[in-house]
Amino acid sequence: MLCEIDILRALNHQYVIKLYEVYESDKYIHLVFDYLEGGELFDRIKAKGLYKERDAMNLMRNFLQALEYIH
Numbered sequence: 001m002l003c004e005i006d007i008l009r010a011l012n013h014q015y016v017i018k019l020y021e022v023y024e025s026d027k028y029i030h031l032v033f034d035y036l037e038g039g040e041l042f043d044r045i046k047a048k049g050l051y052k053e054r055d056a057m058n059l060m061r062n063f064l065q066a067l068e069y070i071h
Contacts, residue, residue, distance in 0.1 A: 001029060015066035 008019040008031075021032040038044060045051070051059070 005029075005031070011070065013066060013069045015062050016070060 023030040
């Protein structure tokens with residue numbers, strides 16, 4: 001877990017959530033991230049029903065840019 005935290009701290013990209021702080025207690029590690037409105041992506045996709053090709057293309061482009069940056 002500590003390796004992943006170090007990686008998250010080093011990331012700085014518009015499509016990757018920002019990690020601000022880490023607090024450790026005896027039992028837990030608490031991570032403080034940006035607040036993101038809109039809920040889960042899966043729920044948004046399900047609620048929308050069908051995506052137009054252009055909307056899906058934009059969503060996937062953003063996702064793949066973030067994945068490329070992290071990689």
